Amino acid sequence: MKIQVPVIRKTDVLVIGGTAAACHLASALRRKNRSVFCVTPYTYFGEELCARLDFAPEKLERLNRFGITVWNRNPAGIKQLLDSVLISAGVEYLYQNNPVAPLFDAAGCVRGCLFAGRSGFFAVAAHAVVDASANSVFAPAPARSGRHTVTLNVIGGAAAENFDRAETVGRCDCSGKSLPLVHLEKEYDLADGSIAELSRIDLEMRTLAWAPETLRIADECDFGFRSALPAASPEFPVYPDTADADEVAAAAEANGFGTGWNFAEKGRKYPFDAVSFDTLFRWKECETIPFELNSLPPDAEYDVLVCGGGTGGAPAAISAARAGAKTLCVEKLSIPGGICTAGRIASYWFGNCCGFTEEMDLGVGAMAPADGYVPLKGHSPMERKGAWLTRELFRSGSEVRFNTLCVGAAVQGRKVCGAILAGPWGVTLAAAKAAVDASGNADLVAAAGGPTRPLVEAEPAVQGAGLPPYELDKPCFNTDYLFSCDSDTVDATASFTMAHDKFANHFDVAQILDTRERRRIVGELELQPQDFFAHRRYGDTVVIARSNFDTHGFVLHPMFLLKPAEHQPYYANVPFRALLPKAWEGVLATGLGVSAHRDCMPLIRMQPDVQNQGYAAGLAAATAALEGKGFREIAIRELQRKLVSVKILPETILTEVDSCGGFEDEDTHKELADLFLAPQEAEARLLAKFAASPDLETAELLAFLGNPAGTELLEQTIRETAWDSGWAYRGMGQFGRSASPQDVAIMAYRHTGGDAAPVLEKLKALTPAAEFSHFRAVSLYFSARPCPEAIPELERLLQSEGFRGHAFRTHSDVLDGVRGSVVDTTVRNAQLKELYTAKALKACDPGSRTAAETLRQYREGMQSCYALFAAD
Ligand SMILES: Cc1cc2nc3c(=O)[nH]c(=O)nc-3n(C[C@H](O)[C@H](O)[C@H](O)COP(=O)(O)OP(=O)(O)OC[C@H]3O[C@@H](n4cnc5c(N)ncnc54)[C@H](O)[C@@H]3O)c2cc1C
Incomplete structure (x- = not known):
């Protein structure tokens, strides 16, 4: 599909990626009165230090050039320093958007760049471009076959025996402890250097690295692929981040924006149409440039594609792969588990701790049983939970793309049959027979054009969000000081900026928005608060959740205005139909993206239940893909029987049909529930x-x-x-x-x-x-x-x-x-x-x-x- 890409900024200088040197250059250019816009794939600046946990003294030394005392040389301090340098200089920036392709003018000169991120595709036009990205879209494609040394840094300790070289290269100070920083190296013979191959190596490196002492694994492996940029010229005004500010400023002065902007795309034939999000509301007025999404290069084909490897997504990918489906899990961070791990929320609030949740918690406990860990309470060290999920993903045979965002969908009519993936090695189109949207934000369904409810409908009644600090050995940090929207790159950037400042004296800051409420699908069945008070049962229940109405904010449903919810937990049956977007095929939602009234979502969103729900969704997707059926055609009782066998459901579920009632006398809301039903x-x-x-x-x-x-x-x-x-x-x-x-x-x-x-x-x-x-x-x-x-x-x-x-x-x-x-x-x-x-x-x-x-x-x-x- 040809989309209209908004040009969100016209700037003198565009900086792609955000090394400390690039930030220095950006602020120097501002002092020369040049407008500067920075866009980075990370949730922070200083990636050469923070993403790779590379704190070599000579690299940290470079921070001194800002003339500011860097009192915290850990990631949190570096991130806050670089934000504040850019903000005080007046540089605008956006986090978590991947470069896709150069923007050309009619004469073939580079005039900016196309990006993709959580708000879809957008362009920035510029007189000059500074390329500070790890894998440039401007540099010639590097040789990715043959022998390569892949490196990974780890804090706390690592399984050195699994690597060709392991060396302690420094120490990190955290919570009064001095922890070893271990550098790991492994040699690989790359067959074709495809993204699939690189992803397998990345997952293997992460799996092999873990040892009981491991407290943090770097955000990215280094494959050493960065190749040199061609020399800058008036036609190719792209500079490395080491360029001289005078030179870039002069070029920005001399070059214009050109006319006839285009992305020089090549048309490709696909059996489906590639689509992306509707342009974000705030860019509706911008000038646009057409871009043919079907020109994106093809990726591999999968039975099951899982968008988001978080609380629900990682279990979904594990169950799909265990069931024999060729599975791809796409995760925008570098650790699976979402809010449970990256979000620093590691304790269960109620939840029905059975099935896959029980398997995982016992497994996490067994990984280092001597530290007083109590299985099934969920108080797990998050790195260990992330490591267990990483290992099970690896063992299950699922492919995992870390640091990769799902930014669009492939569709045939009202059927999802793949996704657009934006990652460190490019933006591609992957095909899949069945998909699970585990973004917790209905990203894949929304990108496809399926039915969704936005975060804000009638009122800005958003359940409080947070973005916590990150201490290496502290289990949990629950916060609620924000409203933030996962679909808006501007909002997300502001939230990260605030957190960098707020927690600048910690070791690090989380890289996932801890949002309790997000965009959701409109399902074949939309759960309502009264359903739970009325003990509603379904013939297609796939998980039995348990929680209370912990809504964090103010409620909208009149039932709760008349009689507020109290603390008591409810068992809440979740039917398959709530995972299934209305009138759409090929995709299921799980986690925070399922179909439910926002006031009752807290009943079904607790981690133990989302983990089991994700597992069920993955199993359903594998069944549909392997049997060549639509989701509405799979045998639900058979699916339920499989879920009974892994103890996610009790056997009694197999005879239940859609029904209502069974009020109990102590139900405070029974009359209201009856009324609203x-x-x-x-x-x-x-x-x-x-x-x-x-x-x-x-x-x-x-x-x-x-x-x-x-x-x-x-x-x-x-x-x-x-x-x-x-x-x-x-x-x-x-x-x-x-x-x-x-x-x-x-x-x-x-x-x-x-x-x-x-x-x-x-x-x-x-x-x-x-x-x-x-x-x-x-x-x-x-x-x-x-x-x-x-x-x-x-x-x-x-x-x-x-x-x-x-x-x-x-x-x-x-x-x-x-x-x-x-x-x-x-x-x-x-x-x-x-x-x-x-x-x-x-x-x-x-x-x-x-x-x-x-x-x-x-x-x-x-x-x-x-x-x-x-x-x-
Ligand atoms: C602050 C806070 C406190 C909480 N406290 C508790 C508690 O104490 N106990 C409890 O049981 N529950 C708690 N919850 C609820 C629970 O943690 C969440 O409901 C649950 O983790 C949501 O799971 P999910 O899979 O829907 O989302 P997530 O865990 O966020 O997973 C979504 C994953 O998808 C990835 N992703 C998103 N979009 C894309 C994309 N387009 N492409 C690729 N990847 C993508 C994300 O990086 C993430 O890893 C809390 C939630 C919050 C926010």
Whole structure:
């Protein structure tokens, strides 16, 4: 498919990759008044040091050129230093995007580069390009066959006996300990140097390296492939990162952007069409250049392709490969396990610890049994869990592409039949008979054009996220200080920048956004909170999860507004249909991307259950691929029988059919569940009840069902009740109310069409310091029912001291938003209050300059969830 690639920046100098030398050059060019834009595949700058754990003194010495005392020479310190150098110089940058191809002008001169990342494909046009990337798209292709020495650095210790050379080359200071830095080398005879071959070697090196003392394996192996760039010229204005700033500045001055931009692509014939994400909302207005995705080079063909090797994806790839399918697991980081390992979350919150989860936990325990590790509690050292998964992936025969992003899909009609993969050795198109979207973000389904729900639908109600520090021997660091969107490279870059600054005095910073809520598929069946209260069962259950409604944030479902969820856990059956995108074939989702209302996702997202769910998805994919069937054609009972045999499901599941009921007396939500399961029937019942004896709860229920019978009672209640104690956005856990009784009455009243006067009175009594939930209630009301009398009151709030200006528009704003606490809520409360109030003002007074300016700052800001709400 030909896509329209947005040109997101036109800059004097584009820097690809981010070595310390490149950062130095970028800041020097800014001092010469050249605009500079940096794009790197990593989540940080300083990759020659941090990605390879190469802390050779002479390399660290180069950091001195910035004239800043580098007080922490570990990765966290280096990453923060380089960010701050670029930010203070005014250099713009983006993390985690891979270079795809040079951008040419009509005369064939290089004028920039095409990139692919979590927001899809984009281009940057430039007068001059500095290539600091490890595997250049500008340099001639290196010789990848013959004998090569592959190296890998490891902290803590390694299985030296598995390598041709192993040497302690330095020490790392972490948590008061001095740990050996071990350099490993192994000789390989490369047959063809294909990406598949290099990936197999990478996986083998990582598997062989692990020893009980291993605390960290470098992000990448070094294959020594970097070949020299051709000499720079006016036609080829690409410089290595060691270039002289004067020279690059002069070239940028002399060269223009040219005209007739193109990517010099060659058409190729595929039995499918390559597609990618719809352009990110923030780039919709940009100039575009056509790019034929079908021109990307072919990769190998697989039975099963797993997008994302995280909590659900690594088990999916293991089960698919164990079942005999030729499997490829594509993971954007260098360790499998996702949030469980890279995300530093290593303890189970509830969960049903059976089946594959039990196998894994016992296996992790057996890898170093002497340290008090308690299997099935999940308190595992994360490197060891990552090592177990790496080893099982290797043993299962699955191929794994680390440091590789799935940035598009191959489709035939409404069937996914492969993916576009952007990795260190190029961007390719891999074919697969069946795919598992284990990105936890429905990336593959969204890229294909399948049905998904975005992170933000009606409101920016995002379950709090974090991005934790990384200490080598500390098991867990749970954080909740952010809202971040996995689909937005700008938002992700801001989140990494904030974390680098926040945790600069630690050893390192995690490389995965610890987001609890992401984009999800719209499945054949979408799970709702009432299903769990109603003990819903299915004929196609593939996992039985167990957790509580740990929603981290505020809830949207009216059931929880009326009766908040408490701490007790529920068993939650997850049917195969919730993994299956509606009306689409060839792909299943697992983990955070499955089809469920965001308020009930916490019930099914705990690690023990996602691991088992991933395993089930992998098995289903292998079955479909090996039997040559669609997912809707595989024998579900047979799949369930296999899951019973590995103890993921109990035998009783084999006789269950779609059914509901079995309420237990202690279920606090049973009446509400009943009502939301069959609202039409409930409405008549409620009306009769309300007619016989009017009460507030029934009036609210009727209002949420769209029935105005209780309008008068609601109006009277709002008028006669003073503002109560509201709810301020709370980090780390959300049990109990996220709206006060008065807020709920106003939110229900909004649906009745009742007069604005009582809400106006409440708005007049609202002070800037009041809790967020009050702002939410009145703002939702006036956004839905605009009223001119509300304008001066909303203006009053927005104009009050310190109320406005909390949007993150630049990296400097992001750094200003850094707070010491790992569960900070001050920033989020201030932003939410400002944004909701401005939205209401805009609705009441479309010409308001205050509202327009406030919303513009959020719309153009770096945080996706706010930008989308502000743009609405
Ligand atoms: C801060 C936080 C705390 C939590 N606390 C607990 C807890 O205490 N106990 C508990 O049991 N659960 C906890 N959870 C929930 C649980 O960890 C998650 O629900 C679960 O890990 C999600 O699994 P997943 O496979 O969907 O996502 P992930 O584990 O994130 O896996 C997705 C993987 O896909 C990769 N990926 C994503 N996109 C692409 C792409 N396009 N191409 C290639 N690779 C890609 C990612 O790098 C990642 O490895 C917590 C979650 C968070 C965020």
